Amino acid sequence: MKNVLINKICQFVVTENQLRSFWEKSGGELEFESLTNEQLMRLAKKEIDQASLRELEAHILDHGYRTRDEIEGKMIADDDSDPYYHIEVIDTSLPPGTPSTIRIDRLVRLECKDCGFEMFVQDIDIDPSQLKCPSDGGQLVINNNGNTLKKLHREK
Ligand SMILES: [Zn+2]
Structure with a gap:
């Protein structure tokens, strides 16, 4: 079989509203507002990992729902610990800081x-x-x- 592998960067955005409703659905006991940036990133990764294909559509950047203005702002935290993910918290109320570079090839x-x-x-x-x-x-x-x-x- 000639299977074709396409390596494409796919960016998922989990908005604060989506995070909040995911948090409430999953029965989190803490107030959403009290979550740290680290907890927000773990929550977002969990939401993406658990999403059905249909649910994922609501997170794909440039795919109809999620637009670039939702990731314009200042990166206030990031998690680079998993070689297959790069997760960032972006505060859209702050002006962009120095643009960061993301390495997409991890080898x-x-x-x-x-x-x-x-x-x-x-x-x-x-x-x-x-x-x-x-x-x-x-x-x-x-x-x-x-x-x-x-x-x-x-x-x-
Ligand atoms: Zn040698």
Whole structure:
């Protein structure tokens, strides 16, 4: 079978109103207003993880419901702990801060200068001089091949 994999960045927005109603539906005992940014991000991830395909439609940016003005503002918290997610809390009442960059490819390709051995590491901030080629101990260099490490510049 020739299955086609399309790697596309898909951005989900969970608005404060959506978060509040999800919080109330899930029977949270605390006042919604008392939740910390960290709790809001966990709540949003839970909502996306549990959403049916139909429910997801209400979260997809540029897909009819969610518009870019809903993510215009200042990023006041973010969570980069899961390599497959980058979660941010954006306060739309604040003016945008310095635009941040989001890395969408979470792997770095390293290549041995001596034997050409290639490997991938998940730490995108790796200093290749700290590692040695597992095959012959040679010097490793980052070989992005022009496209392994991509950055998405968030629109203001
Ligand atoms: Zn080597």
